[in-house]
């Protein structure tokens with residue numbers, strides 16, 4: 150019986166520890182690993198002393214060998230023998246009968262195949278990168294940090310790689326978890342994301358109340374919705390997408406002037422803000438601009454090619470965001486000004502993403518599964534597609550339109566989302582992240598008006614700066630920044 154998820158252990162460090170003993174396998178045997186422990190479960194449901202002895206043995210075996218056998222486990226020997234015989238009979242029966250079960254569709258209740266990962270396992274030659282490493286090296290063994298640094302030093306981003314004509318992606322981009330993902334996990338069209346028609350706000354109070362109900366259920370069930378009739382003219386949206394495209398497609402030497410990871414800068418162009426922390430780099434470049442804060446940037450700080458439209462779009466997104474915060478406050482059952490007064494739109498960080506075409510989209514992600522770190526995100530995407538949100542454990546494609554996301558005392562969800570890489574492109578999107586300012590000593594926790602005996606706080610009060618440093622201490626991993634602040 151295997152007790153530990155083998156995929157979860159750090160194989161490289163355990164191999165190194167074994168190598169460092171310099172005593173080989175014989176050393177292990179001499180050290181007392183002579184046989185697989187056998188644990189007798191007789192009495193596990195009986196008196197506490199026997200139970201404790203058994204628990205200790207299980208703990209010990211799990212720590213030392215991660216593997217043990219159990220006897221007197223309650224399954225009659227005859228059943229075990231019959232089971233082994235049944236499995237043998239399955240494999241030894243007529244091939245034509247067996248073939249009916251042969252499939253790689255893991256949604257099927259019965260799956261018979263050879264090597265579940267046969268088609269997705271990367272051979273060493275698949276893993277060869279274009280930055281000059283040796284053939285046959287294992288993925289885990291290469292000096293990732295220096296290859297990541299070499300890429301960062303180009304200051305030309307993923308677009309620079311594509312412009313140089315690569316046909317295979319460098320291995321720093323290979324996302325093993327995504328490669329091993331079952332095809333049935335990758336998208337589902339049975340759901341469609343909720344859409345809010347903001348026209349209702351201008352109509353009678355019944356229509357407004359209906360809209361608030363819809364917002365409440367979208368935030369609680371999905372953590373995501375699309376908005377239409379939101380007041381931002383289509384021409385502004387188109388110009389914004391175009392402005393971001395122009396920034397990324399301008400002369401590389403001009404772009405390089407903005408390339409930085411210095412968090413104190415108000416305008417940053419970079420590829421993968423978490424490049425040095427993530428397990429796999431994403432096929433994406435971004436232009437980040439701190440548009441609203443205590444000490445906002447001046448228009449002249451913005452790249453000239455997209456300056457005017459970034460300023461105009463920001464103004465319009467802020468107006469929409471105040472409306473959304475009002476709706477969300479009401480949907481939470483607090484007064485309409487509550488979220489704005491809490492400072493939920495005191496800071497706005499705009500990111501213009503550029504996803505170049507990818508020669509091997511089956512090996513990498515454009516944006517890894519994650520939750521955003523802020524209160525709401527207003528997202529604008531072009532027509533290319535690729536954005537997915539996780540709903541009821543299934544990835545749902547999000548067609549083009551602006552949307553919003555929200556975090557709260559777990560009453561409203563912060564949705565997991567990701568972007569798939571594509572062979573065609575570029576894809577362009579603009580994410581506007583609204584949140585509180587990190588400077589300041591105000592503590593934030595669940596909204597007091599929402600707490601009751603039946604709805605106790607789940608999170609402790611925290612400083613925004615502590616929350617953000619927790620969120621950014623790791624690469625995108627789908628967990629968000631809140632779990633460590635649970636009470």
Ligand SMILES: O=C(O)CCC(=O)C(=O)O
Nearest residue numbers: 502516530536568578580
């Ligand atoms: O490009 C997109 O559609 C999504 C980007 C995103 O999720 C983000 O910037 O947090």
Ligand SMILES: [Fe+2]
Nearest residue numbers: 519520521566
């Ligand atoms: Fe996001």
